[in-house]
Amino acid sequence: MDVRYQPQSVEEKWQRRWREADTFAVGEDASRPKYYVLEMFPYPSGRIHMGHVRNYTIGDVVARYKRMRGFNVLHPMGWDAFGMPAENAAIQHGVHPSKWTRENIAYMKGQLQRMGFSYDWSRELATCDPSYYRWEQWLFLKMLEQDLVYRRETAVNWCDTCQTVLANEQVEQGACWRCGDVVVEKELPGWFFRITRYADELLDWTDRLPGWPPQVLTMQRNWIGKSVGAEVAFPLDGRDGEIRVFTTRPDTLYGVTFMSLAAEHPLVPELVRGTGREAEVLAFVDRVRRQDKAERTADDYEKEGVFTGAYCVNQLTGERVPIYVANFVLMEYGTGAVMAVPAHDQRDFEFARRYDLPVTVVIEPDGGSLDPAAMTEAYVAPGRMVRSGPFDGLPNRDGIERVIAYLEERGFGKRAVHYRLRDWGISRQRYWGAPIPVIHCPACGVVPVPEADLPVVLPEDVAFPEGRVLPLAEIPEFYETSCPRCTGPARRETDTMDTFVESSWYFARYACADFQAGMLDRARTEYWMPVDQYIGGIEHAVLHLLYSRFYTKVLRDLGLVAVDEPFTNLLTQGMVCMETQRCPEHGWLLPDEVADGACTRCGAPAEAGRVEKMSKSKKNVVDPEGLVARYGADTARLFSLFAAPPEKDLEWSEEGVEGAYRFLRRVWRLVADHRDWLPGTEPFAGGAPDGPARDLRRKVHDTIRRVTADIEERFHFNTAIAAAMELLNALAGFSPADEPGRQAFREGVEALLKVLHPMVPHITEELWEILGEQTPLADTPWPGWDEAALVRDEITVVVQVNGKVRGRVQVPAGADGGAVRAVAEADPNVARHLEGKTVVKAVYVPGRLLNLVVR
RNA sequence: GCGAGAGUGGCGGAACUGGCAGACGCACUGGACUUAGGAUCCAGCGGGUGACACCGUGGGGGUUCGAGUCCCCCCUCUCGCACCA
Numbered sequence: 001m002d003v004r005y006q007p008q009s010v011e012e013k014w015q016r017r018w019r020e021a022d023t024f025a026v027g028e029d030a031s032r033p034k035y036y037v038l039e040m041f042p043y044p045s046g047r048i049h050m051g052h053v054r055n056y057t058i059g060d061v062v063a064r065y066k067r068m069r070g071f072n073v074l075h076p077m078g079w080d081a082f083g084m085p086a087e088n089a090a091i092q093h094g095v096h097p098s099k100w101t102r103e104n105i106a107y108m109k110g111q112l113q114r115m116g117f118s119y120d121w122s123r124e125l126a127t128c129d130p131s132y133y134r135w136e137q138w139l140f141l142k143m144l145e146q147d148l149v150y151r152r153e154t155a156v157n158w159c160d161t162c163q164t165v166l167a168n169e170q171v172e173q174g175a176c177w178r179c180g181d182v183v184v185e186k187e188l189p190g191w192f193f194r195i196t197r198y199a200d201e202l203l204d205w206t207d208r209l210p211g212w213p214p215q216v217l218t219m220q221r222n223w224i225g226k227s228v229g230a231e232v233a234f235p236l237d238g239r240d241g242e243i244r245v246f247t248t249r250p251d252t253l254y255g256v257t258f259m260s261l262a263a264e265h266p267l268v269p270e271l272v273r274g275t276g277r278e279a280e281v282l283a284f285v286d287r288v289r290r291q292d293k294a295e296r297t298a299d300d301y302e303k304e305g306v307f308t309g310a311y312c313v314n315q316l317t318g319e320r321v322p323i324y325v326a327n328f329v330l331m332e333y334g335t336g337a338v339m340a341v342p343a344h345d346q347r348d349f350e351f352a353r354r355y356d357l358p359v360t361v362v363i364e365p366d367g368g369s370l371d372p373a374a375m376t377e378a379y380v381a382p383g384r385m386v387r388s389g390p391f392d393g394l395p396n397r398d399g400i401e402r403v404i405a406y407l408e409e410r411g412f413g414k415r416a417v418h419y420r421l422r423d424w425g426i427s428r429q430r431y432w433g434a435p436i437p438v439i440h441c442p443a444c445g446v447v448p449v450p451e452a453d454l455p456v457v458l459p460e461d462v463a464f465p466e467g468r469v470l471p472l473a474e475i476p477e478f479y480e481t482s483c484p485r486c487t488g489p490a491r492r493e494t495d496t497m498d499t500f501v502e503s504s505w506y507f508a509r510y511a512c513a514d515f516q517a518g519m520l521d522r523a524r525t526e527y528w529m530p531v532d533q534y535i536g537g538i539e540h541a542v543l544h545l546l547y548s549r550f551y552t553k554v555l556r557d558l559g560l561v562a563v564d565e566p567f568t569n570l571l572t573q574g575m576v577c578m579e580t581q582r583c584p585e586h587g588w589l590l591p592d593e594v595a596d597g598a599c600t601r602c603g604a605p606a607e608a609g610r611v612e613k614m615s616k617s618k619k620n621v622v623d624p625e626g627l628v629a630r631y632g633a634d635t636a637r638l639f640s641l642f643a644a645p646p647e648k649d650l651e652w653s654e655e656g657v658e659g660a661y662r663f664l665r666r667v668w669r670l671v672a673d674h675r676d677w678l679p680g681t682e683p684f685a686g687g688a689p690d691g692p693a694r695d696l697r698r699k700v701h702d703t704i705r706r707v708t709a710d711i712e713e714r715f716h717f718n719t720a721i722a723a724a725m726e727l728l729n730a731l732a733g734f735s736p737a738d739e740p741g742r743q744a745f746r747e748g749v750e751a752l753l754k755v756l757h758p759m760v761p762h763i764t765e766e767l768w769e770i771l772g773e774q775t776p777l778a779d780t781p782w783p784g785w786d787e788a789a790l791v792r793d794e795i796t797v798v799v800q801v802n803g804k805v806r807g808r809v810q811v812p813a814g815a816d817g818g819a820v821r822a823v824a825e826a827d828p829n830v831a832r833h834l835e836g837k838t839v840v841k842a843v844y845v846p847g848r849l850l851n852l853v854v855r
Numbered sequence: 856g857c858g859a860g861a862g863u864g865g866c867g868g869a870a871c872u873g874g875c876a877g878a879c880g881c882a883c884u885g886g887a888c889u890u891a892g893g894a895u896c897c898a899g900c901g902g903g904u905g906a907c908a909c910c911g912u913g914g915g916g917g918u919u920c921g922a923g924u925c926c927c928c929c930c931u932c933u934c935g936c937a938c939c940a
Contacts (some may be wrong), residue, residue, distance in 0.1 A: 215859050215935075222858075222936060229940085247940060260940090301938075328938045338940045346856095347938060420939055541935080642880070643867060649933090651867060655881050658893095663880085669895090709871085719869065722879035729879095798875045803921045805875055843920050849874050853920045 001675055001770050005668035007632025011762040015116055023778055024118040026074055028527040035071035036528050037063045038507055038567075040536030040544070043080045044104035044126075048111045050576040050614055051537065053624045054640045054650060057759075058573055058715070059535045060117045061641065064758035065711055067118070068782035074528050076510040077112065077119040079105050081128035082433045082499045087469045097432040097469070098460045101128055111625060115633045116761055118778075123513040127502035132509070133434035134455030135519035136501060140437055141448050142558055148194045151446065154425060158186035164471065165429045185289070190427035191436055191495060195550045199224055199419045202549055211569030213647070216541045223542045225420025230404045232339065232413035234259060236271075237311035237320050243267065246334035246418050250407065251399035252341040254388040255362035256314050257352065259323045260305065260338045263288040264331035268308065271323060275309030281325060288327045303328050303351050315412045316389065326351060334418050342378065343370070349378040362387050363396045424547065426498040431469045433496025434458070441483035441490040450484050456492070472496065503544055504551035507531050508561055520560045534567040535646075541572065571715065574649035576640075578620040580609035588619040591654070611651055622652055634760035635661045641717040641759055663725060664763055667756070670731055671749065671767045677742065679772035683750055684743035688788075693744040696734050700748040701789040703727040707755040708782070717759060727752050746771075754783045799824040800851040801833040817844035824850050 018024065028034075039059035042052055063075035079101075086097035093100075105126060112119070125132055143149045156165045159176040165188070176183055195202075203224045206217045229248035236242060243259060261268055263285045272281045284306045305326035312321050321339075328347060329338050342352035343361045352359055359372040363383040370379055385391045385399045394402065407413035427436070435456040437449040449456055459478050464470055472478050472494035483490040511528035512521035536544075545567070552566040581589040583599035583606055593599060594606045614621045627636050639660040644650040671678060684697065703723050710720035731749065736742040749771070757764040757777045768777045792813055797820050799807045807827040811820050821842055824830050830852075837854035844850050 218859065219935060225939065227939070245940075249940080303938080328940095330939070333939045335940095340940090345940075347940080418939080538934080645868085648861095648868095653867070653881070656867070659880050665894095713871080718867095719879080722869075725879055796875090800874085800921075803874095803919095808875075841920060843874090845874055849921090851874080851920055 001672060003669075003672045003675075005665045005763070007634060007664075007763070008629075010766045011114075011116060011633050014762045014765050015113060017765075017776075018116075018118070018778075019113075022122075023776075024073075024075065025120050025122050026072060028524060029072045030527075032070065032072040034074065034528060035063075035066040035533075036074045036511075036531045037066065037533045038076065038510070038531045038535070040534075040540065041078045041080050041503070041506060042108065043083060043085070044101055044108055045085055046104045046107065048108055048115075048624055050622055050624060050640075050652065052112075053115065053636055054576055054646075055535060055537070055573055056112065056115065056117055057637045057640045058571070058646050058717070059533075060115075060637075060761075061711070061717060061758040062533055062535070062715065063118050064761060064778070065782065067778065068754075068758065068780065070781065074123075074510070075117075075119055076123040076513070077117070077121070078123075078125040078506060078510070078513075079108075079127065080499065080503050080506075081105065081126040082133075082496075082502060084430070084432070086432045087430065090464055090469050091467055094464070094466075096460070096464070098128070101126075101432075114628055115624075115637070118761070123510050125506065125509060125513050127434075127499075127506065128432075128458075130455045130457050132506075133458075133502065135509070136434050136497065136505070137437040137449070137454050137456060138451065138519055139505075139554075139558075140497075141451065141454075143193065143554065144438075144448055146558075148197065148554060149191060150194065150423075151189055151191050153187050154190050154192075155185045156188050156190070157183050158188070159183055188427075188429075190425050193424040193426055193550070195424045195547075196419060196421055198550050198553050199226065199421050201553060202421075202546065205549070205565055209565065209568075209570075212567075213570060213572055216538070216545065216570065216572060219541045220546055223421060223546065226417060227419075228415075228417050229400075230407060230413050231335070231416040232407060234312040234314060234321065234339070237313050241267070243312050243323070243337050244335045245337045245339045246416055247339055249341065249344065249400070250403040250413075251385060251388075251391075251396040252344045252362055253314070253316050253339070253403060254385075254391075255341040255343050255360045256317075256319075256321055256339045257342060257358045257360055258340045259312055259321050260326035260329045260340050260348075260351070261308075261323060262329040262331040262336040263325055263327065265325070265329075265336045268325055271308045271310040277307065277309040281306050281308055285325060288325075301328070303347060303354065305351060305355065307355075315410070322357075324351075324355075332422065333420065343372060343375070344378050344380060346378045346380070349375070360387065424498075424550075426501055427495040428498055429471050429473065429494070430496050431458075431471055433499060434502065435472065436493045436495050436497055438493045439481060439483060439490045440493065441486060441488060443488055444483055444485045444490075447483055447485050447490070453484070458496075500543060500547050504547045505555065507534075507548070507566055508552075508555065520555070522560065522562075525560070526562050529561055530563045530565060531567045533569045533571065535571045535573060537575075538572040545570070571646060573646045574644065575613045576650050576652060577611045578614050578622065578652040579611050580618045580620045581606045582609055583607075588617070590619045591622060593619075613649075614652070627657070631657060631661045632664075632762070634664055634763050638664065638721065638760050642721045643718070645714075645716050645718050663728070664760065666728060666732065667752065668763065668767065670728065670752075671770055674736075674745070675770065678746060678749065679770065681742050681746045683747035684740065687740070689740040689744060692734065692737075693741045696730060696741075696744050696748055697786075697789045698792070699727060699730045700744070700751045701785040701787075704751055704755060704783050704785040705790070708785070711758075720755070721759065724752060724756050727755075751783055753777065754780065795847055797824070797847070798849045799827060799830050800849065801830060802853060803851060806830045806833050813847075817842065817846075817850070820844060820850050821852070824852070 037059055039055050063073050067073045081101050086101045089095050089100045090097050140149060158165055159181055161179045161181040203221060203226055206221050209217060227248050229246060230250045231244055231246050233242045233244050268285060272278045305324045308323045308325060310323045312323055314321050340348040342348040342359045344363055361370045361372055362385060364370050364386050365383045383396055385394045385396055391399050391402060404415050435458055437456045439447045439449060441447050459475060462470060462475060479492040479494050481490055481492050508520055508525050508529060512524040515521040548566050555561045556564060581594050583589050583604055585602045585604055586599055589599060589606055597606055599606050612618060612620060624636060639657045642660060643656055706723040707720040710716045734745060736745045753764045753768050765777050794810050795813050796808050797811055798805055799809055807830045809823045809827055811823050834854060839852050840855050841853040
């Protein structure tokens with residue numbers, strides 16, 4: 001063997017072996033328990049970054065560990081291949097999105113393979129392949145049949161110059177991020193998934209996902225935002241019609257003093273007609289509607305409104321209620337109208353004070369009273385109802401139910417539930433996405449594309465004009481078609497689907513990626529689903545994870561999968577961070593633009609900034625490829641795992657990487673230094689050695705126990721590695737003097753390689769082979785520990801006097817409290833602290849600690 | 856504002872149900888081997904002291920024989936949501 005550790009050649013050798021032997025290809029096997037571990041698939045942006053390295057290393061350790069534990073492990077990888085960066089590349093560099101994407105995939109696949117991840121590459125999929133999205137289109141048709149998809153007009157951000165819809169994140173201060181032109185709100189028809197039909201189920205199951213981080217579940221609950229209350233009708237005064245409001249506080253209905261409508265409320269133009277206030281109100285409405293979202297949700301957005309001149313009637317009191325238009329009322333939530341109770345709602349209170357509107361108190365604290373004129377804020381705490389007709393004196397909590405019943409009896413309103421969750425708009429006026437499979441016929445209306453005609457293939461053989469991509473709406477060869485129903489001329493839908501749709505079911509497709517006869521092969525998805533362990537970034541806490549849960553329930557209801565939830569356990573790993581460096585002259589600096597604390601270009605001292613998430617814009621990035629070229633994949637993996645537990649942020653450090661590399665070199669040398677006899681020595685197998693060999697064996701078995709617990713119970717690889725480092729230190733300091741010693745040493749080396757293998761698979765396989773083993777570590781069972789080897793004859797007990805450590809004593813392992821105390825009191829230092837005092841109490845924690853309480 | 860999480864040596868981080876605070880690594884210091892070393896090995900490394908004592912887990916209080924860990928109040932930071940009626 002080479003006495004020097006050469007990661008490059010070792011890693012290439014084992015990567016080749018795994019590839020040639022199809023080591024990680026799996027099929028269904030009813031005789032073994034399955035384990036499905038999945039990392040969120042990447043967008044093929046061009047190169048992998050450290051976030052990928054970390055995410056995929058964590059997943060790989062889990063996969064390899066479970067494999068050694070005897071599970072039939074599914075560990076697939078693929079590409080979230082549709083999306084805007086491909087179109088931007090086309091605009092900027094004139095490369096076709098398809099070519100750009102496929103080249104990126106090829107390159108990144110090479111990078112992932114170079115990391116030594118144990119993927120079953122035979123299941124690889126790319127969402128931009130028609131063989132993938134054809135099933136997404138098929139499902140769209142099924143959902144259409146179930147009325148889970150519908151089409152409606154919706155307001156979108158539109159850039160006239162670029163002729164496209166922009167996502168909210170692409171609107172910067174009301175202007176297009178690309179051309180800087182003003183973005184306008186535009187009503188456009190679009191397709192929606194009826195996720196709200198599953199709102200209750202999605203919410204209920206958040207209580208049945210114990211394997212998910214609580215904060216993710218909380219975020220999802222907030223996102224769904226269920227509120228229970230009542231819908232109440234307020235008839236218009238002096239004319240037909242009514243305003244319906246949703247309220248969670250029916251107990252405050254007697255305190256309504258005005259009504260607030262959203263600027264977008266359809267009743268507004270009608271209400272103001274002929275009131276003489278028309279011009280003023282419509283000007284206000286226009287002004288509010290023109291403000292962009294950022295402005296309307298800003299911190300300091302002032303509550304403003306205007307009186308319409310119209311009134312409605314509170315049917316509980318018979319009072320006339322003035323109707324206002326207010327800028328803080330949202331059309332998208334509830335009914336777009338809010339009954340205002342200034343005494344008990346802070347926003348209404350502020351509004352009432354500003355426009356000098358009456359405040360009527362209808363809830364008072366027990367034993368107290370409130371003076372509307374003296375109030376400086378709304379009273380929102382519980383209390384008893386007053387000025388509320390038949391409900392006076394009732395605790396307001398009970399009042400909620402009673403008022404609802406009263407409203408229902410009289411037909412004034414009804415119990416109602418509202419959600420913050422909206423239906424999922426999936427239409428994108430984009431080129432690089434999955435076409436929506438419907439046809440618009442002037443005679444028949446919207447006609448689904450017949451199943452037999454799927455997939456509706458995205459035309460890839462098109463030439464783009466300079467500087468922009470071509471939406472499908474500008475490609476006649478695509479959209480000109482005939483109606484499947486009446487055969488007359490018709491137009492294809494030119495919207496493509498949101499890319500979140502592809503990522504909402506890829507995990508199920510991995511179970512049967514080659515299935516041609518349908519979307520999912522029921523037998524195989526039943527074997528593999530659900531995903532036992534899903535791993536990815538916290539940034540997907542709501543959207544991707546909520547959409548995937550929704551889609552899983554749709555697939556279940558269509559009989560395609562048998563599970564209610566896609567991911568049993570979820571691990572959200574922290575970000576990879578690094579210190580930023582800045583030069584007064586040249587701005588942010590890359591790590592290698594700094595030498596000895598100075599900018600390499602001008603020599604000015606570099607200012608160290610805060611530790612932040614690695615990002616290209618701040619230049620605090622380390623390229624995995626350079627790292628692997630210099631240290632090898634095992635070092636990159638080891639450091640990613642060692643620097644922090646997976647759920648926490650990881651601070652990158654060059655010195656830390658050096659440390660990881662140094663450790664692997666020591667492991668290598670441990671075998672190299674003893675290569676003349678190690679291969680010919682059997683591991684220790686029975687009997688009880690004495691002295692150093694026995695101590696070494698105890699360390700070996702204790703390490704196995706600790707590493708197993710750290711991985712099994714909480715994926716704390718950092719402490720698992722620390723334990724392995726301790727074992728290495730013990731082995732390196734051990735001189736095998738006799739045959740039992742050599743056998744114990746060999747046993748220890750084997751254990752070290754086994755427990756490290758999931759984390760650093762290449763070096764451990766190589767050293768394992770050098771030991772003379774025939775079966776690769778990948779196919780070797782995870783080691784168990786021998787309780788007998790852990791047994792000690794003598795133990796150390798800490799002795800405290802009044803809670804302070806005053807000594808430690810050696811006692812026989814089975815010694816009882818009395819015996820320990822006798823030994824302890826004989827200890828000179830302990831005796832010194834007991835002198836002249838009386839022991840009033842002795843607390844003995846068996847095998848660990850004795851505390852003598854003295855006075 | 857609301858919700859969640861976190862504050863431990865010079866640094867990253869350990870300490871499972873209250874029981875030796877600082878495992879492991881980095882950095883640093885001293886030494887050995889060396890033509891040399893940024894390789895390797897040995898030793899040291901919270902503050903304090905000559906050595907003890909003593910002080911130390913953001914701050915203050917409490918429970919307990921014993922608190923980084925449990926309870927109350929406060930401070931700081933990070934993340935998420937933010938007019939949701």
